[in-house]
Amino acid sequence: DGGITQSPKYLFRKEGQNVTLSCEQNLNHDAMYWYRQDPGQGLRLIYYSQIVNDFQKGDIAEGYSVSREKKESFPLTVTSAQKNPTAFYLCASRDRSIYGYTFGSGTRLTVV
Amino acid sequence: RKEVEQDPGPFNVPEGATVAFNCTYSNSASQSFFWYRQDCRKEPKLLMSVYSSGNEDGRFTAQLNRASQYISLLIRDSKLSDSATYLCVVNRAKDSNYQLIWGAGTKLIIKP
Numbered sequence: 001d002g003g004i005t006q007s008p009k010y011l012f013r014k015e016g017q018n019v020t021l022s023c024e025q026n027l028n029h030d031a032m033y034w035y036r037q038d039p040g041q042g043l044r045l046i047y048y049s050q051i052v053n054d055f056q057k058g059d060i061a062e063g064y065s066v067s068r069e070k071k072e073s074f075p076l077t078v079t080s081a082q083k084n085p086t087a088f089y090l091c092a093s094r095d096r097s098i099y100g101y102t103f104g105s106g107t108r109l110t111v112v
Numbered sequence: 113r114k115e116v117e118q119d120p121g122p123f124n125v126p127e128g129a130t131v132a133f134n135c136t137y138s139n140s141a142s143q144s145f146f147w148y149r150q151d152c153r154k155e156p157k158l159l160m161s162v163y164s165s166g167n168e169d170g171r172f173t174a175q176l177n178r179a180s181q182y183i184s185l186l187i188r189d190s191k192l193s194d195s196a197t198y199l200c201v202v203n204r205a206k207d208s209n210y211q212l213i214w215g216a217g218t219k220l221i222i223k224p
Binding site: 035040041042043044045048050056088090101103104105106108 | 114116120153154155156157158199209211212213214215216217
């Protein structure tokens, strides 16, 4: 079955550590996105990529980095520069139609 | 002011009742509109797109009022399984791309 796989489902990070969240899709979608969701807030865009080897900052990119070396993969690194990383992180991909967003099941990151 | 605003709720509604949510958006250049459903600690899933003429999908009816810049969702004969958070989403042009702008969601609790 086609879909998006995010891993891990739960992640715990110590202060000052970098962590990388995985996002893999087998839908052959060109565009991929990373969102962050905090309680009581809408999803906020961190980074997005429309094509391999290219990505753009979203609204809250500070403290995050991404790469897009393969069409299927769009990993997100939460760096130590991100001061409040505890959140629910969602990866999505989109086909050429505006309506075709598919989400992964999310990674819940907690700083301990 | 947020670009997409929703009443956070919760709306506590008896099973079988009709419930309506509204959502307002501030950017008149918004192109397309959606309702997503998000269950607790899960990823959002597309419930329905919202068309200018209004559209219906079973017990769900969506309306768009471009002049007043609001979107509505009506759920008839509500079921226990309708309990979830309903997210209003607006798609608008930003730079040379489109970007989804997410409301914070309205929480619905259906009681037996």
